[in-house]
Amino acid sequence: MVHEMTHAKVHAIAGHKVDWIIYEYIAAVIQVGSLDATSRASLFRAFPNFSAQNNSGMLNEIIYAIAPLAFVISAYVNSQSFPDQCKHIRKVISTNAIATQ
Numbered sequence: 001m002v003h004e005m006t007h008a009k010v011h012a013i014a015g016h017k018v019d020w021i022i023y024e025y026i027a028a029v030i031q032v033g034s035l036d037a038t039s040r041a042s043l044f045r046a047f048p049n050f051s052a053q054n055n056s057g058m059l060n061e062i063i064y065a066i067a068p069l070a071f072v073i074s075a076y077v078n079s080q081s082f083p084d085q086c087k088h089i090r091k092v093i094s095t096n097a098i099a100t101q
């Protein structure tokens, strides 16, 4: 539900100016971010290879298609490397690109 509502909000803000993978990145970040700490920790324990470090190389259409949970976790972990989450998401929308650092 959070995931789909995020898609709707991004569409309201950016319309068709962003690629579909940008929609998925932002929805993944918000979806995992909306989990309570226990649920998020459980998710990360199930996928230790993707949650232990910032795997920005996982943030692409191919990974989303073949391993969507790896993409979702990698998106959240990537987003956490930015100190200002709102600024980060605004930049992702305005540049139509997933920033990495």
Ligand SMILES: [Zn+2]
Pocket (backbone or CB within 6 Å): 003, 007, 023, 024, 027
């Ligand atoms: Zn989606």
